[in-house]
Structures are given as structure tokens and as C-alpha cells.
Amino acid sequence: MSSFIKKNWFVSLLIVVFAVISIYYIYDTNKGKLKGKTANGEDVVYSINGTDVTASMYYDSMFKSSGTSALMQEFMRAVSNQSMEATEDMKTWASQQAASIISNYQSNYPSNYKDVIAQSLRSIGYKGYEDLETYLIDYRKQNELISQYADKHFDELKIRNISYLLVKFENGDSGEGTPTEDEQKRLDAVDAAFKAGKEFSEVAKEFSEDPSTSEKGGVLGTVDANTTTLDKAFLEAALKLKEGETSDWVYSSSFGYFRIHCNATTPETLKQAYIDQNNVLEGTEVTMSEVYSSLLSSYDTTLANKALWEKGQELGITFTDEANLEKLKKYMEVE
Amino acid sequence: MKNMKRFLLSASCALLLVGCKDASAKLPGSNETVMTVGNMTITKGELYNVLKANSGAGQVVSDAEKAVTSAEIEVTDEMKESAESTLSMYKSMYGDSFPSYLESMGMTEEEFKNDSLIPSLQADKLVEKYIDEHFDEICAAYDPVQATVLTFTAKEDADAALSALRDGSKDAATAASENNSTSTGTPEIVTTNTTTYDSSVHSVIRTSSPDDGWVLLPGMDGSSFYLVKVNSHTPADFKEDAIKSLSSIGAVTSNSTDYYYRKYGFHVYDIELYNALKESNPDMLVQSKAAPTPLPSAVPAVSPAASESPAASESPAASEAPAASATPSASPAQ
Numbered sequence: 001m002s003s004f005i006k007k008n009w010f011v012s013l014l015i016v017v018f019a020v021i022s023i024y025y026i027y028d029t030n031k032g033k034l035k036g037k038t039a040n041g042e043d044v045v046y047s048i049n050g051t052d053v054t055a056s057m058y059y060d061s062m063f064k065s066s067g068t069s070a071l072m073q074e075f076m077r078a079v080s081n082q083s084m085e086a087t088e089d090m091k092t093w094a095s096q097q098a099a100s101i102i103s104n105y106q107s108n109y110p111s112n113y114k115d116v117i118a119q120s121l122r123s124i125g126y127k128g129y130e131d132l133e134t135y136l137i138d139y140r141k142q143n144e145l146i147s148q149y150a151d152k153h154f155d156e157l158k159i160r161n162i163s164y165l166l167v168k169f170e171n172g173d174s175g176e177g178t179p180t181e182d183e184q185k186r187l188d189a190v191d192a193a194f195k196a197g198k199e200f201s202e203v204a205k206e207f208s209e210d211p212s213t214s215e216k217g218g219v220l221g222t223v224d225a226n227t228t229t230l231d232k233a234f235l236e237a238a239l240k241l242k243e244g245e246t247s248d249w250v251y252s253s254s255f256g257y258f259r260i261h262c263n264a265t266t267p268e269t270l271k272q273a274y275i276d277q278n279n280v281l282e283g284t285e286v287t288m289s290e291v292y293s294s295l296l297s298s299y300d301t302t303l304a305n306k307a308l309w310e311k312g313q314e315l316g317i318t319f320t321d322e323a324n325l326e327k328l329k330k331y332m333e334v335e
Numbered sequence: 336m337k338n339m340k341r342f343l344l345s346a347s348c349a350l351l352l353v354g355c356k357d358a359s360a361k362l363p364g365s366n367e368t369v370m371t372v373g374n375m376t377i378t379k380g381e382l383y384n385v386l387k388a389n390s391g392a393g394q395v396v397s398d399a400e401k402a403v404t405s406a407e408i409e410v411t412d413e414m415k416e417s418a419e420s421t422l423s424m425y426k427s428m429y430g431d432s433f434p435s436y437l438e439s440m441g442m443t444e445e446e447f448k449n450d451s452l453i454p455s456l457q458a459d460k461l462v463e464k465y466i467d468e469h470f471d472e473i474c475a476a477y478d479p480v481q482a483t484v485l486t487f488t489a490k491e492d493a494d495a496a497l498s499a500l501r502d503g504s505k506d507a508a509t510a511a512s513e514n515n516s517t518s519t520g521t522p523e524i525v526t527t528n529t530t531t532y533d534s535s536v537h538s539v540i541r542t543s544s545p546d547d548g549w550v551l552l553p554g555m556d557g558s559s560f561y562l563v564k565v566n567s568h569t570p571a572d573f574k575e576d577a578i579k580s581l582s583s584i585g586a587v588t589s590n591s592t593d594y595y596y597r598k599y600g601f602h603v604y605d606i607e608l609y610n611a612l613k614e615s616n617p618d619m620l621v622q623s624k625a626a627p628t629p630l631p632s633a634v635p636a637v638s639p640a641a642s643e644s645p646a647a648s649e650s651p652a653a654s655e656a657p658a659a660s661a662t663p664s665a666s667p668a669q
Binding site: 033034035036037042043044045046047048049050051053054055056058059061062063064065066067068069070071073074075078079081082119122123124125312315316317318319320321324325330331 | 356357358359360361362363367368369370371372373374375377379381382383384385386387388389390391394395398399402403406438439440441442596599600601602603604605606608609
């Protein structure tokens with residue numbers, strides 16, 4: 001050994017120098033890095049009070065409390081993604097939206113906007129920042145899918161656009177829908193206005209005691225048979241109306257007396273109602289997806305899930321664990 | 336020589352690959368299929384990533400807190416009764432939707448009570464236990480004093496209340512309500528961290544003794560008048576109330592978290608979780624920081640000008656003097 005070192009002293013010196021540099025390099029690159037740990041051959045996520053919580057334990061714990069919601073996210077992503085081919089219009093829109101989102105995040109989170117975007121995308125099943133446009137295209141596909149579902153089930157869902165006016169109880173419900181003297185006077189004033197030939201929006205503006213809609217001529221928006229957020233008696237009466245019809249007084253034990261007007265019951269008239277009620281600029285093309293947006297966000301919260309489920313079944317759904325399938329169906333209310 | 340070159344080259348390449356990344360805990364079996372929709376396969380690993388991004392930090396906070404509280408705080412019968420009554424309240428409040436809520440959380444009623452309601456009650460007691468065990472040290476830092484403070488907007492009202500209190504014809508609550516005070520007249524704990532009162536009130540509270548009785552003084556804003564009476568400067572006399580008051584101080588709760596998570600060796604080995612906790616619960620990450628510095632001794636929350644004013648005088652007679660001298664021109668607000 002010593003004769004080798006004597007013979008190759010220069011090479012030996014190089015080896016020693018290299019070894020020293022290597023040791024320093026390893027030390028330096030690991031300095032400040034979070035070190036991992038394994039227990040029973042598995043990666044540990046964290047430890048407390050002498051217990052090592054492994055990735056499997058951590059997964060089980062999270063899956064127990066939030067697993068079905070995570071399954072739902074993945075299901076939505078998978079169905080939306082495969083529901084249709086992306087059109088050029090969708091791609092252009094997604095690209096423009098992505099640029100706008102990035103610009104917004106850049107100004108709000110200048111140093112880590114990519115991380116913030118990536119985190120949001122990971123929470124809904126996408127890999128990260130690079131998936132932003134894919135997510136936006138899937139979002140458009142999903143809206144289109146729901147719109148197609150609503151079109152297909154249009155009659156069954158009884159989709160319609162309605163307005164209303166309300167005469168409130170004076171001091172809570174007087175009982176059984178019998179108006180007090182003063183309430184009757186206010187009801188009569190409304191009836192007289194209709195008899196005089198005034199338009200529903202005009203009467204609602206003048207007489208409705210619900211300030212949230214009276215200013216807009218009583219416009220509520222687009223509802224359907226699965227709407228869960230409206231008074232039962234109100235919805236039942238609204239669903240019976242034909243386009244252009246106004247209901248008689250509808251008694252609601254929670255609010256008072258309603259007159260309901262049906263503005264539209266066909267895709268064409270719904271589009272026109274959307275244009276009129278949202279002050280859409282003349283010449284702007286309106287899609288049914290836009291027409292259904294308030295229905296989805298405010299009234300029929302089950303419509304999106306039903307559309308996704310129907311498409312999912314068409315594509316084919318297989319679960320390794322049948323219990324997860326049952327949980328998802330229940331979560332989506334599609335049983 | 337050729338071999339030597341090969342060795343050096345391989346060693347250099349290996350060096351580049353040597354652990355220069357933060358640790359990330361890998362889930363075993365992450366390639367296992369959970370569901371298939373059309374041509375897309377969703378794996379356990381993908382689901383793990385969604386779960387981690389959504390509830391990863393929250394789950395650890397909840398589980399780690401349970402580990403600490405179950406080791407530190409005994410479950411009492413009172414807690415069990417309280418949890419039972421909260422459960423009944425939820426059941427009657429949410430009716431038919433309550434079982435569905437529990438199901439969505441993957442819990443039975445019994446699990447909800449034992450794994451959620453009772454741990455939450457235990458957690459409430461944790462900071463109090465920390466304060467109890469470090470009582471003298473924390474009291475030295477925040478100097479809790481039990482005092483009664485009545486606030487008035489008119490000097491005439493304050494004078495009338497003072498007169499009634501001095502001749503003993505009214506108690507504090509009555510004197511307050513009969514003379515337009517916004518205070519209830521009940522004794523409270525005032526620490527150096529209390530921000531309800533200005534520095535002139537703090538000055539009197541720190542320097543008066545219970546023997547001084549009621550002290551009248553003007554507020555620093557020139558539009559408030561205070562009647563202050565110190566009941567006790569000895570925290571041991573009002574320990575329970577002092578603990579409750581001290582537990583609302585942010586720095587105390589932070590130190591409590593630091594203390595217990597250090598005691599139970601909380602350590603994270605996954606960079607994504609580490610970063611998430613750094614954002615949401617930085618106090619828990621004891622592995623990355625030095626132990627907190629000892630608490631400083633109480634610094635009177637009083638400005639030099641106020642401390643020089645006669646309001647700080649121990650004489651009750653003299654203590655009324657600043658009311659007259661506190662002209663608007665003397666107020667810092669000017």
C-alpha cells in the first residue's frame with residue numbers, strides 16, 4: 001500500500017483532495033434540507049409522543065374524513081376531461097383565461113405565484129402549475145356537459161324563468177292563509193293594478209314588499225323541478241305556470257302572499273330572458289351554459305352531479321372497492 | 336490510471352445525485368387503482384395528493400393535538416357531560432341531516448363525541464394547564480392585577496359615581512349604571528397586554544394599592560374619565576381568573592404550543608406538509624427553531640409623561656388632581 005502511494009503520490013493526493021471536497025459537498029447540499037425517516041420499511045410523515053405516523057397511516061386518517069370528497073374531485077376531473085373533444089374555441093378561451101389568472105396571481109403573490117396556483121390545482125386532482133390550461137378546458141367541457149344534460153332533460157326538469165311579487169305578513173302569519181284587513185287591502189291594490197292592464201314587472205316594482213327583487217321588476221331567475229332552496233308552495237305554483245302566465249295568490253306560511261309570473265319555458269325564450277335581465281349587449285352571443293349558470297349556482301345544486309354521473313356511466317365506471325362506489329353515489333346524491 | 340479515471344468520473348456523477356432534496360414521504364402502493372372512469376385510471380397515489388393538498392395540514396394539526404391533549408389532560412365527567420349535551424344540541428339543531436354529516440366525515444355518533452367533541456374540550460384546557468404550571472413566570476411577564484374600572488364620558492357622572500362609592504352608598508355596579516358608565520362594575524383582570532384602557536389607567540393600576548380606594552383620572556384622549564380601584568396585586572389570590580385572562584394572550588398560547596410540541600417531540604418528515612404547517616400553524620414546527628426566549632418581566636404600559644402625572648400618585652386626594660389639569664391641550668391626542 002505504502003509502495004503504491006509512493007509510486008503514485010500524485011494520484012493519491014488527488015484522491016484525498018477529491019474525498020475532502022466530496023465530504024464537504026455532501027454536507028453542504030444537505031445542510032438546511034428536511035431529512036426523512038423510515039419506520040418498518042415505510043416513510044414516516046411525522047412523529048409525536050414516540051409514535052411514527054407513516055404515509056399509510058396518514059392516508060387512512062385523511063381518507064376516513066375526506067376520502068369521498070377527494071374521490072368526487074377525481075371523478076369530476078376524469079369525466080369532464082373525457083366528456084368531449086376540446087374545441088378550438090375552448091382552447092383559445094382557456095389560453096386567454098390562463099394568461100389572465102397568471103397575471104392576477106403574479107401581482108398578488110409576486111414571489112410564489114406558481115406555487116399558489118399549483119397548490120390550488122393539486123387540491124382538485126391536477127398535477128400542478130403546468131395543468132392550468134388543461135383544468136380550464138375541463139371546466140369548459142364540464143359546463144358544456146351540464147348544459148347538454150339540461151337540454152336533454154329540459155321538459156322533465158321543467159326549466160323556467162320566473163318573477164314574483166310579495167305581500168308580507170304584517171306581524172307574522174295570521175294563520176291558515178287568511179289575510180288580515182290591512183293585508184287584504186294590499187292584495188287588492190295589486191289585483192287592481194293587474195286589472196288596469198299593467199305589466200307584471202311594473203306591478204312588482206310598485207307593490208312588491210321584497211326589496212331584493214322589486215327593483216328588478218320581481219325577477220328571480222331560472223329554476224327547475226329539482227330546486228331545493230325555494231319555499232315548497234312557491235315552487236309548486238311556479239312549476240304549474242305556462243309561459244306568460246301569472247299565478248293567483250300563493251300563500252306561504254313563511255313569508256306571506258306571492259303572485260308568480262313565468263317569463264320563459266323554452267330554450268329560445270330563456271335565452272331572451274337572460275339577455276333582457278342581464279343587460280347583455282346587443283349582438284353578443286349567449287350560450288345555454290350561461291343561461292343555466294344561475295340555476296346551477298343558486299337553485300338546482302344536484303344538476304351538475306346528475307350530468308356528471310350520467311356521462312360517467314356512459315364512459316364506464318369501475319371501482320376496486322365497491323364501498324367507495326356506494327359512498328360516492330351517496331355523496332353525489334345520484335342513487 | 337484508466338481505472339482511476341473511471342472511479343473519479345463515477346464518483347462525480349454519484350455526488351450530483353446525493354441527497355440534495357428535501358424529504359417527501361412516499362405512500363406504499365401508490366400505483367394501485369382506486370377507480371377507472373373511461374380510459375382514465377385514478378390511483379391511490381393521485382388520491383393521496385388530492386387529500387394532502389386539501390386536508391393534509393388540518394389532519395395533522397387535529398391528530399397531533401389529540402396526541403398531546405390525551406397525554407396531558409384527563410377526560411373528566413364534566414367534559415363527558417358537556418360533550419353529550421353538545422351532541423344533543425347538534426342532533427336537535429340539524430335533525431335528519433346530522434347523520435348524513437357524520438357519515439360524510441366517516442364517523443359514528445360515538446366517534447364524533449370521543450374523537451372530536453371531547454378532544455376539543457381537552458384542548459381548551461391545555462393552555463390553562465401550561466399557565467398553571469408556569470404561573471409565576473407568566474405573571475412576572477404580564478403582571479395581572481385584579482381591578483375594577485368604570486369608564487365615563489362626562490366628568491360630572493364620574494364625580495357623582497366617585498362620591499357615591501366613597502361614602503359607601505352605592506356598589507360599583509349600581510354607581511356605574513346610575514351614572515351613565517359603559518362599564519358593568521365587576522372586577523376584571525388587567526395585564527400589561529390589556530388594550531382596553533389607555534396608559535394613564537395602566538399607570539394607576541400598576542402603582543395603586545387596594546388601600547388607595549377609588550381613584551379618578553382623565554383618559555389620555557381627553558374625552559373619557561375613569562374610576563379605578565385595585566382589588567389585588569397578588570395573582571395567587573385570583574388565580575383562576577388570572578389563568579383565564581392570560582390564556583387569551585397570543586404570545587402565551589404560542590409559548591404553550593411550543594412547550595407541548597417540544598415536550599412530545601413533534602417532528603415532520605415531509606416537505607409538503609412542513610410547508611403547509613409553516614403557513615397555517617407555525618408554532619407547531621418546533622424542530623426548526625430555538626426554544627422561545629424567557630419571558631421578559633412586566634414593563635409598565637405607561638408613557639413617561641403619564642407616569643410623571645399626579646394620577647400615578649398613591650394619595651387618593653392627589654389622584655383627583657389630574658382631572659382638573661388634564662386640559663385638552665395636555666392631551667397627546669392634540
